[in-house]
Amino acid sequence: MTSAIPKSEIIYPSSDGEPVAETYDHLYALLTTLEVLRQYLQGRRATVLANQFLYYAQGFPKLRVAPDVMVIYDIEPGGRDNYKIWEEKQVPKVIFEITSKGTQEEDKTTKKNLYESLEVEEYWLFDPKGEWIEQQLQGYRLRGDIYEPITDNCSQILQLRLAVEGKLIGFYRLDNGEKLLVNDELIAALKQETDKRIQAEIQAEQERQRAAELESLLSRYREQFGELP
Structure with missing residues (x-):
């Protein structure tokens, strides 16, 4: 009988060798979203990670997802090679996927269902090329254990209003209207x-x-x- 591998010896990779994004537009939208939110949250006990593995089941390294951008509160600031929920003891509060026609089904079904089950409070889909989301931006907020569409493009968690500005997301503070x-x-x-x-x-x-x-x-x-x- 083969003995189980001790949890301490299980390897959780930090990369799969896949490209960060499909196109320049998607990459630029991802990086600007990361940088804007990173600067916005400086000085707070929070971090913003991009295109890094999120592991959600201890002992099962194949159970993972790589959100384009995720915001996690109540943890030490700074980067990680990957993010393990059971170690950090915090689920991401907000996740952004920079979506495309090629990732449409995964983003609107598979990932949406997973984030819903993990109780990620807000899930945002941004389609920089307008390939399948007519208005380019669609957000969802957890109500109970079900996602409901966000109709005003305001993030209650981030306290920001989101606006489509060409192929990027514009972020505006709810308290004073100032743009990030x-x-x-x-x-x-x-x-x-x-x-x-x-x-x-x-x-x-x-x-x-x-x-x-x-x-x-x-x-x-x-x-x-x-x-x-």
């Missing part, structure tokens, strides 16, 4: 702020030069004509 900027926008905003500061410094320098020129003119006037009456 993606990298390109962050760079543009920084450049705009830098340009404003440079212009302010140039204006201040011009004003200092004009003041110095006026003071020099007044000094020459006093030398020639004495003090002004």
